[in-house]
Amino acid sequence: MNNDANTSHSLLSQREQCIPRGVVNAHPIVISHARGSEVFDVDGNRYLDFVGGIGVLNVGHNHPRVVAAIQAQVERISHMSFQVAAYPGYIELASQLAQLVGGDNAYQSVLFTSGAEAVENAIKIARSYTGRPNVIAFRGGFHGRTLLGTTLTGMSQPYRQNFGPFAPAIHHISYPDALRGVSSEDVLAELDTLFATEVVPDQVAAILIEPVQGDGGFLPAPVEFMQALRALTERHGIVLIADEIQTGFGRTGRMFGFEHSNILPDLVTVAKSLGGGLPISGVVGHTEIMQSPSPGGLGGTYGGSALSCAAALAVLDIFADEQLLERGIAMGKRLETGLRRLQTKHSVIAEVRGQGPMLAIELLKGPQATPEDAALVQQVIDNCRGAGLLVIKCGVYRNVIRFLAPLNTSDQQTDEALEILDKALSSATH
Numbered sequence: 001m002n003n004d005a006n007t008s009h010s011l012l013s014q015r016e017q018c019i020p021r022g023v024v025n026a027h028p029i030v031i032s033h034a035r036g037s038e039v040f041d042v043d044g045n046r047y048l049d050f051v052g053g054i055g056v057l058n059v060g061h062n063h064p065r066v067v068a069a070i071q072a073q074v075e076r077i078s079h080m081s082f083q084v085a086a087y088p089g090y091i092e093l094a095s096q097l098a099q100l101v102g103g104d105n106a107y108q109s110v111l112f113t114s115g116a117e118a119v120e121n122a123i124k125i126a127r128s129y130t131g132r133p134n135v136i137a138f139r140g141g142f143h144g145r146t147l148l149g150t151t152l153t154g155m156s157q158p159y160r161q162n163f164g165p166f167a168p169a170i171h172h173i174s175y176p177d178a179l180r181g182v183s184s185e186d187v188l189a190e191l192d193t194l195f196a197t198e199v200v201p202d203q204v205a206a207i208l209i210e211p212v213q214g215d216g217g218f219l220p221a222p223v224e225f226m227q228a229l230r231a232l233t234e235r236h237g238i239v240l241i242a243d244e245i246q247t248g249f250g251r252t253g254r255m256f257g258f259e260h261s262n263i264l265p266d267l268v269t270v271a272k273s274l275g276g277g278l279p280i281s282g283v284v285g286h287t288e289i290m291q292s293p294s295p296g297g298l299g300g301t302y303g304g305s306a307l308s309c310a311a312a313l314a315v316l317d318i319f320a321d322e323q324l325l326e327r328g329i330a331m332g333k334r335l336e337t338g339l340r341r342l343q344t345k346h347s348v349i350a351e352v353r354g355q356g357p358m359l360a361i362e363l364l365k366g367p368q369a370t371p372e373d374a375a376l377v378q379q380v381i382d383n384c385r386g387a388g389l390l391v392i393k394c395g396v397y398r399n400v401i402r403f404l405a406p407l408n409t410s411d412q413q414t415d416e417a418l419e420i421l422d423k424a425l426s427s428a429t430h
Helices: 008-018 064-074 088-102 115-130 147-152 184-197 223-236 257-261 306-321 324-345 371-387 411-429
Strands: 031-035 038-041 046-049 107-112 134-138 170-173 204-209 239-243 267-270 281-286 349-355 358-363 392-394 400-403
Touching: 046 411, 064 306, 088 107, 088 281, 088 306, 107 115, 115 134, 115 147, 115 204, 115 239, 115 267, 115 281, 147 170, 170 184, 184 223, 204 223, 223 239, 223 257, 306 324, 324 349, 324 358, 324 411, 358 371, 371 392, 371 400, 371 411
Parallel strands: 134 170, 134 204, 204 239, 239 267
Antiparallel strands: 031 038, 038 046, 107 281, 267 281, 349 358, 358 400, 392 400
């Protein structure tokens, strides 16, 4: 039995006193321990975790091989800083990432700590290589909470608030969205207009895109759009950056989201599920481009820490040894089938979308999104939590529920989650 000082209520009261409101909690609970696809709060309640640390835990919570790798590493060295002296884990992980992304092509990797760091350094590398200042990103995209990351992010609230002025030379265009009638052709025409009216192509360093928009609503970029972008960037000497921070490491059914389009980006940013719960990120790219910054231009005190590298190497071993891609595809198919079944039952589900096990449902009461839809989503989320399922929202209008369950979530757990969601929807709409 927990004492009064260790209950969720008491701890959350303390949280209000010592932590600013700018850092929100999606759920008013305090977690004590976790394993696989399940977490337990300090009050003894068990939850199915279909958030996964916001896409961080594709291998699940506390995977035994990740835990063992961290324990073994901390007994050798916990921190060195790669800029002081090299260590084997960083070199081996960089090598494996370069091969995973580039295949037989000449690619290199540099490691950092957070996804925002990876994005910012990808922009630095692209600008260094091209000698150009401008960057094009997409409305609805999310690329971090630093100043440049917030500028690149294509959503005003809650990310921009009154944090400006923002970084210069950043331009946004629409992202394909079938539900709202925005086609690949529409976006490419908008890009042509941007080139004609705001910035000429030979002043654009990079185009930054999520192969599936994450926080923007789990919108997959059509294959023909990704291929057209690749052709356009090659034609104009623009660096194509794929932000794979949420889509990477099996989340879409492939190791990386760009693989669905049969293209190869110039630079790829990685983070989240690479570390199996430990903070690590990186930029992986064509060697000629990666070599552009001079010595000292890249780095970070904790970038590619020894502990995080050990965890990441274990994660890659788990993918290879436990057929995690295949397991994730099967889980995703089961989840999608269940969500489409719920769509036939609940008219508020306007669309089931995503790629592989990266799935979401958009809730609409009418033809267009309104604040009522966001409120409905919050009610469904609260109902799910009350029944033992954790999910979170996304989308420009915050009317989308996204599912980021570990790829090794069992059939039984997937079915349980769908049953909880069904009841949560019924309760919120009747």
